[in-house]
Amino acid sequence: MIRKCLSNPNKVFTARLRKPDGQGGTAWSHWEISAVQDLSGAVSELCCIGYDITDSELAQRQTQEYARKIDTILETITDGFLLLDHDWRFVKVNAVAEKKIGFCREELVGKCFWDLYPDTEDYNYPAAYKKAMREGISVMFQDYRPQSGQWYEITAYPSEEGLTILFKDVTDKKLAEDQVRDTNTKLTAILNSTSDINILIDADYRVISFNKMAQESMRKFYDNRELAVGQNILEYVLPGTEEDFVRHFQSALSGIPVETKIKLAFKPGLALWFLVKYFPVYDPDQKVIGVAFNSTNIDKQQRQYEHLSEIASLYSHEIRRPVATILGITQLVNEDQLSLENKEWFGYLTKTTRELDRVIHRIVRQTSKIE
Incomplete structure (x- = not known):
């Protein structure tokens, strides 16, 4: 120097x-x-x-080091990245964007965006980008490219430098969503065709989804009260049954299904029997994320069972008692003192009474098997 x-x-x-x-x-x-x-x-x-x-x-x-880190991040992210200045010229382009656009960054930097992408109403991006630049707000949208059959999810952020654009190919996601939507439509149709109440509940007791019968039952049993996604299911649990519900719910969350019968008194004069089931719901990683609640109205069957139980009780006590008495009396009769004719009739009486006793036992046993 x-x-x-x-x-x-x-x-x-x-x-x-x-x-x-x-x-x-x-x-x-x-x-x-x-x-x-x-x-x-x-x-x-x-x-x-x-x-x-x-x-x-x-x-x-530090600024240079930070810039290098930013460049490294932009080159490693899976999203396409574009930075446009206020005159819509390309300032920065990452490798993913190069691949998707089909031009290397040296060919893009300095060129006007609209020279490559037409300003047309056939796509969402022209109006969205202009709105972001004009109003200084972020925009998020999806666009479909019929030429390649690809869907893109795009986010644009305005800044002092111009407009930052992040985009990613979501074609597989869209196809999966369509499949899920189709499956859900079919599943919903199946669930809505049943007379069972079906409610899907997350681990925090919030309602995720429900079928038509669940909605109609809530309106019927709760004076037109609506069931809605996001509500706490405990709001619909009848007083006195909360402890059992929580216990069964937690059991299902731990991976153990539960099935139980319960009689619910909704209001004076309206008490019904239900068969209630709690099933654990798993995510793709086999982690329990919620509970499927299924309830079947078995009031008619239960009342029939109660009638059968009453009949069995009648046979077991009211009818069997006199039969047992007759059998007891036959044990006291000294057949040696009977005439030949009376011995014959006494044998018929004893045999018939024992057969009747066996029938009563069979009726009671068969009735006890009904659940």
């Missing part, structure tokens, strides 16, 4: 110098040096002006 100054008097040369700061770091300084001539034109002295630029140098280096 000194040699340059001596060879070029009156010209200013600059340099940045660094040295250890004594604390394990580096101190930076900026210098301006010039050779000063005397009246005879000979160099008489060097004029040096220096100042500390350590903070700005560190800030610049």
Whole structure:
């Protein structure tokens, strides 16, 4: 630097110098040096002006490092990335965007976006990008490219530099959603055709979905009260049954299905029997994420069973008692004192009574098997 100054008097040369700061770091300084001539034109002295630029140098280096990290992130993300200036020219393009657009970044940077992508109402992006740039708001939307049969999910963020665009191919996701939607439509049709109440509940007792019968039953039993997604199912559990419901629900959440019968008294004069089932619901990783609640109205069957139980009780107690009495009396009769004719009739009586007793036992046993 000194040699340059001596060879070029009156010209200013600059340099940045660094040295250890004594604390394990580096101190930076900026210098301006010039050779000063005397009246005879000979160099008489060097004029040096220096100042500390350590903070700005560190800030610049941090900025450069941050920029490198940002570039690394942009090159590793799976989304396409575009940065457009306020004149709609490409400023930055990542590798994914290059691949999707079909041009390398050197061909794109500096070119106008609208030269490659037409400003047409056939797609959502023209209106969305203009709105984001004009109103200074973020926009998120989807667009379909019929030429390639691909769906894209796009987000655009306005900034001082212009417009940042992130996009990703969601074709597989859309196809999967269509399949799920079709499956859900069929499943909903099946569930709505049954007379069972079916409610899907998450682990926090919130309603996720339900069938038509569940909605109609809530209206019928709860005075036109509506069942809605997001509601807490405990709001519909009848007083006195909350503890059992929570216990069965938690059992299903632990992976153990539950099946139980319960008689519910909704209001005076309206008490019905239900067969209630709690099934664990699993995600693709086999983790329990909720409970499928199924309820079948078995009031008619239960009342029939109760009638059968009453009949069995009648046979078991009211009819069997006199039969047992007759059998007891036959044990007391001394057949040796009976005439030949009476012995014959006594044998018929004993045999018939024992047969009747066996029939009563069979009726009671068969009735006890009914659940």
